[in-house]
Amino acid sequence: MPVTCDDVKRGLSALFSCAEIRGRIRIRTPFLYPDGEVVDLFLLQDDGRVSVTDFGETTRWLKQQTSALRRTPNQLRLIQDVCLTLGIEFFQGQLLLRATPDGLSDAVVRLGQACLRVADIWFTMRGRTAETFDDEVNDYLFESGFPHEQRPEIMGRSGKVLRPSFRVRGPQRSTILQDLSTSSRAAARVEVEHALRIFVDLAHLRAPELVFMSLFDDSSDVWSEDDFRLIRDHAPVFLWSQRQEVAEALRS
Amino acid sequence: MPLSDAEFAAIRDDATKQIRGDIEWTQDQDHPAVEFRMPITSQAGYPLFVKGSWNYDAGTLSYTIVHEKTGRIYALDLGKDHRNPDGRYVGERHKHAWTEIHQAKVAYVPTDITSGVDGPIDVWRQFCAEAKVTHLGTMAPPPRTLFMQGDANASNVR
Numbered sequence: 001m002p003v004t005c006d007d008v009k010r011g012l013s014a015l016f017s018c019a020e021i022r023g024r025i026r027i028r029t030p031f032l033y034p035d036g037e038v039v040d041l042f043l044l045q046d047d048g049r050v051s052v053t054d055f056g057e058t059t060r061w062l063k064q065q066t067s068a069l070r071r072t073p074n075q076l077r078l079i080q081d082v083c084l085t086l087g088i089e090f091f092q093g094q095l096l097l098r099a100t101p102d103g104l105s106d107a108v109v110r111l112g113q114a115c116l117r118v119a120d121i122w123f124t125m126r127g128r129t130a131e132t133f134d135d136e137v138n139d140y141l142f143e144s145g146f147p148h149e150q151r152p153e154i155m156g157r158s159g160k161v162l163r164p165s166f167r168v169r170g171p172q173r174s175t176i177l178q179d180l181s182t183s184s185r186a187a188a189r190v191e192v193e194h195a196l197r198i199f200v201d202l203a204h205l206r207a208p209e210l211v212f213m214s215l216f217d218d219s220s221d222v223w224s225e226d227d228f229r230l231i232r233d234h235a236p237v238f239l240w241s242q243r244q245e246v247a248e249a250l251r252s
Numbered sequence: 253m254p255l256s257d258a259e260f261a262a263i264r265d266d267a268t269k270q271i272r273g274d275i276e277w278t279q280d281q282d283h284p285a286v287e288f289r290m291p292i293t294s295q296a297g298y299p300l301f302v303k304g305s306w307n308y309d310a311g312t313l314s315y316t317i318v319h320e321k322t323g324r325i326y327a328l329d330l331g332k333d334h335r336n337p338d339g340r341y342v343g344e345r346h347k348h349a350w351t352e353i354h355q356a357k358v359a360y361v362p363t364d365i366t367s368g369v370d371g372p373i374d375v376w377r378q379f380c381a382e383a384k385v386t387h388l389g390t391m392a393p394p395p396r397t398l399f400m401q402g403d404a405n406a407s408n409v410r
Contacts, residue, residue, distance in 0.1 A: 021311045028333065035348070035357045038333040038341075042310065055310035056284040057332075063287075064303060064316045065324050071282075093283035186266075186296040187259050220299070220321070 002045050003101055011105035027052075031112045033061050033119045039112055043104075050100065052107045056093040058115045065122055075121050082117040086110050133181030133217045133240075134165055141168060144247050148177075156201030164198050165215075170250045173209045176202060178235070181217035188222045192230055199234035213238060215246060255322050260350040263319075264326065267384045268295040271302065275376075275391040284309060286394045292317065292385060302385070306372050306394050307331075313369045315379045325350040328379050330369045334359045347382075 005018035005025055015030040024042050031039040039058075044051040059071075059079075071079075079090055088111060089096040095114050099107035134150065141148045148168040154176075156162045166177040178198055180191045199212055206212065212235035216223055219240065228237050238246045255263070263269075270293050277286040285307040292300040299320035306313050312331035319325045327348045334342050336358050346359040364382045367374035373391050380387050 022309065024309075026311075032335055035355075036335045036337065036359070037329070038335065040310065040332065055307060057307065057310050057312065059283060060285050060305055060307055060312070060314075063283075064305060064314055064318075064327065066318070093280070093285075182259065186262050187256075190258075222297070 001048075003043060003050055003104065007101065008043070008104060008108075012108060016108070027108055029108070029112045031116055033058075033116070034122050035065075037061060039115045041108055041111055041115075049098070050104070051096055051098050052104070052111050053094050053096045054111065054115050058095055058118050059093045061119060062122060075124070078121050078124070079118050082114055086114045086117075088114045133179055136240075137166065137177075137179050137215065140243060140246075141166065144250075146170065146247075146250055154202060154205070156198075157204045158201050160201065162198050162201055164202070168250055170252075172252065173211060175211050175213050175250055176205075177213045177215055179215045179217065180223075180231075182220070182222055185222045185224075188224070188227055192227045195231060196234060199231075203234070212236075213246070213249065215240060215243075255319065255325060255350055255352070257352050260325060262296070263294075263298050263300070264349070265384065266294050266296060266298070267386075269298075269300070269383070269385045270294070271380075271385060271387045272389065274389040275304070275387075277304070277306065277392060277394040279395060285312075304372070304376070306369075308394075311369050313372055313375060315376060317383060317385075322350070324348065324356045326383060327356065328362070328365060328375070329359070330365075330375065 003025065005020065008018050008025060008027060009016070017028045019026050019028070024044070027041045027043070029039045029041060033039060042053050042055050044053055082088070083090045087097070095111060095118065097107045097111045138150055146168050148166050150166055151163045152167045153161050153163055164176050165179045168175045168177055178195045180195055182188050182191050195214055214231045214235045215238045217240045231237055236249070238249065271290045272293065273290065275288050275290060277288050279286050285305045288304045290302050292302055301318055303316045303318060304314070310331065312329070314327060314329050316324050316327040329346055329348070331344055333344055334346050336342060337354055342359045342361055345361060345365060347362045348356040348359045350356050351358060362382065365375060365378050367378060372394055376391050
């Protein structure tokens with residue numbers, strides 16, 4: 001006797017809903033992928049045998065979040081670890097679990113949990129994080145042992161309070177460091193003009209013990225020679241790809 | 253690195269975005285869905301590409317614009333429900349658009365997508381129109397797989 005939606009709903013709370021999709025039972029769970037997408041599971045039935053599957057929706061969701069072409073070996077290891085813990089089968093990109101009609105509720109909840117844990121691999125993917133260039137520079141300064149403040153509030157000569165990227169306290173002098181980062185050429189000039197405003201408005205603070213520095217994120221080819229020339233009149237230009245020079249300048 | 257709201261708006265509104273070439277769906281060995289991936293060119297040189305994914309068995313279809321450094325910034329999902337951070341569910345036809353605060357977690361119901369999961373080519377045409385992407389080519393109908401049944405419409409995009 002095939003399992004019906006009523007059979008499924010009997011063992012699960014009202015948080016789960018059931019519908020027939022393309023002749024199969026789809027179970028809509030209360031679980032959410034990291035972006036808020038709802039986790040749906042499906043029943044496969046064949047001669048009295050029942051399996052619960054996500055039809056590959058979890059790995060499909062992961063693939064949609066990233067620029068990567070394929071899963072890395074480490075990500076595959078994480079998936080396999082999840083499956084080992086929860087007794088789930090990972091087959092052709094699907095998370096699957098064989099079930100008995102009496103054990104459907106357990107299977108649905110366990111598979112739902114597996115979907116969430118596998119989806120959380122997203123947090124290990126490069127380029128997904130909300131990390132900004134500011135965060136990268138912050139980490140670099142910290143690891144290089146430079147005491148610094150991120151986004152300090154400094155009064156400009158215009159009377160406005162400015163927040164340059166960093167104020168770094170080096171052994172000989174302090175540096176006001178403004179980082180510039182964008183992924184589009186259209187926004188590059190906006191970034192440059194923003195940095196210029198900061199350097200010009202804080203120019204009254206320049207002294208032997210306080211210097212300025214600009215740090216360009218050159219991982220994207222968006223900056224022009226004009227951009228560097230504009231900044232160079234107010235602060236030396238450094239590139240992220242040559243950040244060793246940044247450390248040397250901060251120490252000098 | 254994440255985009256600012258202004259940067260995303262500039263990308264979204266840039267009408268020079270183009271996809272050149274015909275789109276062929278391929279079956280990934282390690283996945284039930286059929287997929288494609290195409291680069292998006294633009295005068296500003298944004299590092300973008302689009303991914304399509306059609307899972308006939310699950311009844312889902314997605315078209316996603318991915319920024320190489322940020323990840324998914326704009327996407328259409330059919331066949332799956334979505335809960336926004338404010339607690340509201342938006343239904344099985346929704347679009348995600350990037351914001352600085354919520355990244356791509358907030359979805360809305362698009363009025364311009366009238367075709368369904370079983371019409372991936374019509375949906376593609378509608379998606380490109382709102383995303384201001386010009387596709388210079390055609391989209392082939394998705395292939396059948398071992399799990400799949402039924403036909404997808406086979407009209408050209410161009």
